[in-house]
Amino acid sequence: MKQTAKIIPCYAADTSGVCAALYELGGMIAVHDASGVNSTYATHDEPRWETVQSMIYVSGLTELDAILGNDEKFIADVAAAAADQKPRFIAVCGSPMPMMIGVDFDAVAMEIEQRSGIRTFPMHTNGMHAYSEGASEALLAIAEEYVLPRTEKTANGVNILGALPLDFGNPQEIPGIRTWLRENGFSVISCFAMGDSLETLAQAGKAAVSLVVSYSGLAAAEYLYHCFGIPYVCGVPTGTAFSQMLADALRHAAESGQPESPCTYRGGNGRTVAVIGENITGGSLTAQLAYMGYHAKLICPLPHAESLLADGDSDASSEEEIEALLAEMKPDVVIADPLYRFILPNRTKHIGLPHYAFSGRCFEKQMPDLTADRFDLWLQNQTDKEGTI
Numbered sequence: 001m002k003q004t005a006k007i008i009p010c011y012a013a014d015t016s017g018v019c020a021a022l023y024e025l026g027g028m029i030a031v032h033d034a035s036g037v038n039s040t041y042a043t044h045d046e047p048r049w050e051t052v053q054s055m056i057y058v059s060g061l062t063e064l065d066a067i068l069g070n071d072e073k074f075i076a077d078v079a080a081a082a083a084d085q086k087p088r089f090i091a092v093c094g095s096p097m098p099m100m101i102g103v104d105f106d107a108v109a110m111e112i113e114q115r116s117g118i119r120t121f122p123m124h125t126n127g128m129h130a131y132s133e134g135a136s137e138a139l140l141a142i143a144e145e146y147v148l149p150r151t152e153k154t155a156n157g158v159n160i161l162g163a164l165p166l167d168f169g170n171p172q173e174i175p176g177i178r179t180w181l182r183e184n185g186f187s188v189i190s191c192f193a194m195g196d197s198l199e200t201l202a203q204a205g206k207a208a209v210s211l212v213v214s215y216s217g218l219a220a221a222e223y224l225y226h227c228f229g230i231p232y233v234c235g236v237p238t239g240t241a242f243s244q245m246l247a248d249a250l251r252h253a254a255e256s257g258q259p260e261s262p263c264t265y266r267g268g269n270g271r272t273v274a275v276i277g278e279n280i281t282g283g284s285l286t287a288q289l290a291y292m293g294y295h296a297k298l299i300c301p302l303p304h305a306e307s308l309l310a311d312g313d314s315d316a317s318s319e320e321e322i323e324a325l326l327a328e329m330k331p332d333v334v335i336a337d338p339l340y341r342f343i344l345p346n347r348t349k350h351i352g353l354p355h356y357a358f359s360g361r362c363f364e365k366q367m368p369d370l371t372a373d374r375f376d377l378w379l380q381n382q383t384d385k386e387g388t389i
Helices: 014-020 038-044 063-067 071-085 096-103 103-116 131-146 172-183 198-206 215-228 240-256 281-291 319-329 340-343 357-364 374-380
Strands: 028-031 056-058 090-093 120-121 157-163 187-192 209-212 231-235 271-278 295-299 333-336 349-352
Touching: 014 028, 014 038, 014 131, 028 071, 028 103, 038 056, 056 071, 063 096, 071 090, 071 103, 090 103, 090 131, 096 374, 103 120, 120 271, 131 187, 131 198, 131 215, 131 340, 157 172, 157 215, 172 187, 187 198, 198 215, 209 240, 215 231, 231 240, 240 281, 281 295, 281 357, 295 319, 295 333, 333 340, 340 349, 340 357
Parallel strands: 028 056, 028 090, 090 120, 157 187, 157 209, 209 231, 271 295, 271 333, 333 349
Antiparallel strands: none
16 A cells, blocks of 8 residues: 555645746746646645736636647637737647646647747656656756857856755755855856846856756756766765765865766764655755764655665655654654644654645745755754753
8 A cells, every 4th residue: 555645645746846946037938627627736745826827727627628638729829828928939838637647748838838939848747746857857958958058167157956945945945055155156147947047057067066956957957967977976965064075075076077976975873863855855954963972864765866866865755654664764863744643653752844746835934045054053953941842
């Protein structure tokens, strides 16, 4: 019964990942799904909805159109909306029902592009996979389509890849990463995809190195590495010690031209701490705890985690797998989204760290900014009377 969850929810879907990745870039995202579900993609999974305008539309797929395979209605509606809104590009993506009836999004995108004259991307989502997969495809498509040929290199220039509110729910985190980079002598060339325009992202080829802050940015990082020779470093500046290690890794990668993954650092033989989360953001937190002497391990329930896991980490993804693993591990402390507390072993201390992609807006006001030394202050507030977590 690995596909069944009795207690905890699932992570945001791949369709939400596409919407999040493309939200600020001036394009139109057309989700082929039933009327009414736009609130899921654009509000429950999107904290920017009330402050930043975007063009996210749902086709209003009806039962009759699904049965008859009426793709023409979807194509005509998107082309008409594009003629009115004049977006920079169009992205079409699916949900479970189009998957069931076999909608060919490659053909649909081609037809829309021919009718509208606007570049149209097919996103191969179906609502059955995690947000990181949809966001990864979307950011890669932007990199492939818009990054200009490399004409020059900016010394210490950095691309931030994988910046999504689904992983960075506190609005101060991405600006905090930008500030941390500047304080360490780097300049930000582009940020995929929060706070920058398509014109800015097009300059990504000038960077000396890329900082991958979530799995969603890894495919784009590999593309920039293979096509432009820009190495990448996987990690988020979390805590004083790990942030220093990450800054050194960025400098070393820029000089050597080879990718590095400091977020997989593990060690320490103190109290056992389990971190449940995304493999780069959660891995960076785990690495900082290891630097502090804790026996820290990461559990990443999201897909494709194995490429960025250290020995002793786990890619347990189902509720029963995670519950059994924690029962066997018997950690002293678990750092995870508050909704995980219901499957933790008895007497295990839980430190809530809300993850927007997991619990949505439920704990939005409790999402901390853990950038650099802010993590140290946050962790100090979690300590018990003995001064340990």
